[in-house]
Amino acid sequence: MNPVKPTTGRIRGTLLAFYRSFMFPTNESMRRWALAAIVVNVGITVTGAAVRVTGSGLGCPTWPRCTPDSFVPARTDAHAPINMAIEFGNRLLSFLVLAVAVACVIAAWKLSRGERGRPVLLRLALLQPAGVVVQALWGGVVVHSMLNPATVSVHFLLSIGMIAAAVVLFARAGEGDAPAQRLVHKDIRTLGHALTAAAFALVLAGVVVTGTGPHSGDDAASRFGFDIQSVVRLHTDIAYVVVGLTFALLFALHVTDSPGRARRAALVLLVVELSQGVVGYVQYFLAVPAALVLLHVLGATLVWVCALRVVFLMRSRGPVPVLAPEQPELHHAAV
Numbered sequence: 001m002n003p004v005k006p007t008t009g010r011i012r013g014t015l016l017a018f019y020r021s022f023m024f025p026t027n028e029s030m031r032r033w034a035l036a037a038i039v040v041n042v043g044i045t046v047t048g049a050a051v052r053v054t055g056s057g058l059g060c061p062t063w064p065r066c067t068p069d070s071f072v073p074a075r076t077d078a079h080a081p082i083n084m085a086i087e088f089g090n091r092l093l094s095f096l097v098l099a100v101a102v103a104c105v106i107a108a109w110k111l112s113r114g115e116r117g118r119p120v121l122l123r124l125a126l127l128q129p130a131g132v133v134v135q136a137l138w139g140g141v142v143v144h145s146m147l148n149p150a151t152v153s154v155h156f157l158l159s160i161g162m163i164a165a166a167v168v169l170f171a172r173a174g175e176g177d178a179p180a181q182r183l184v185h186k187d188i189r190t191l192g193h194a195l196t197a198a199a200f201a202l203v204l205a206g207v208v209v210t211g212t213g214p215h216s217g218d219d220a221a222s223r224f225g226f227d228i229q230s231v232v233r234l235h236t237d238i239a240y241v242v243v244g245l246t247f248a249l250l251f252a253l254h255v256t257d258s259p260g261r262a263r264r265a266a267l268v269l270l271v272v273e274l275s276q277g278v279v280g281y282v283q284y285f286l287a288v289p290a291a292l293v294l295l296h297v298l299g300a301t302l303v304w305v306c307a308l309r310v311v312f313l314m315r316s317r318g319p320v321p322v323l324a325p326e327q328p329e330l331h332h333a334a335v
């Protein structure tokens with residue numbers, strides 16, 4: 001028996017399934033690509049923070065080149081190789097985000113065609129590559145501004161927008177196209193919207209704390225001139241509001257016998273928020289050590305994803321339409 005053959009067959013099968021997931025998509029594979037977009041956007045947000053906390057923000061001092069005469073890191077006395085590698089690695093990661101964005105668009109484009117096509121998915125998916133292009137150009141602004149905290153903050157917030165777009169795509173791929181029907185009382189829905197707005201305000205206050213704090217990305221970078229204690233207090237006060245709203249939402253969902261999925265999602269949100277709060281306090285009292293800042297950025301994106309998720313689970317657009325997907329050529333299907 002040749003042990004190589006089954007392995008080759010498995011690899012081929014995996015590659016084929018991968019190819020079919022965007023070339024001959026179903027709503028389910030579209031959802032998986034949207035989930036992949038959430039994951040890579042969260043990932044690059046965390047690695048972007050790693051660039052900042054390791055002081056590698058100007059590791060590649062020019063843009064789009066890494067050094068004035070090279071697209072890849074080249075030896076220079078001005079920047080340590082490790083900082084160059086970290087900043088350049090983060091730039092390379094944007095190609096992964098772009099690849100996932102393109103797969104989302106291809107899958108959504110295929111699902112948008114035909115009589116029962118779903119053009120809404122294509123419109124949402126297009127936000128991903130558009131976001132990558134905007135972020136790549138904005139990255140140049142960040143470098144040219146010498147890491148001005150306002151430009152760094154916008155860079156972070158654009159990623160928060162791309163994550164939101166991917167969450168919407170994920171939600172829409174998993175439901176039908178009927179007009180949205182509330183599954184909860186309208187006051188609870190309003191509470192959910194207020195919670196999302198408060199979560200966004202919390203993220204906004206967070207980037208102001210970061211722009212005021214010590215992790216600028218390079219010694220040469222300027223800082224917001226705010227009093228750090230005051231901005232941290234504002235940030236934590238908003239965090240208390242968010243946790244309070246989440247608790248209220250969870251309670252309201254339970255006493256009104258709302259859908260189990262929405263209740264579970266609200267509980268997950270509360271747990272993520274409380275864990276994030278613990279990380280926030282510990283990092284604050286330990287003078288913001290790099291590793292905890294990264295964990296805090298990961299937590300912030302998770303709070304955002306979970307908050308949006310709860311809102312989408314409080315309404316329904318009917319079952320996912322059964323589409324007649326394009327079939328691959330027979331010789332593909334037979335492999």
Ligand code: HEM
Nearest residue numbers: 203206207209210213215239273276277280281284300303
């Ligand atoms: C519970 C939900 C919370 C969320 C969603 C959240 C979110 C954020 C975000 C988005 C940032 C900016 C990250 C960046 O720009 O790279 C940030 C920074 C920060 N947060 Fe929070 N935060 C929360 C709770 C807290 C709490 C309770 C504290 C306690 C003091 C705290 C302390 C900080 C500090 C010190 C920074 C600045 C870190 C740095 O210098 O890079 N956070 N937060």
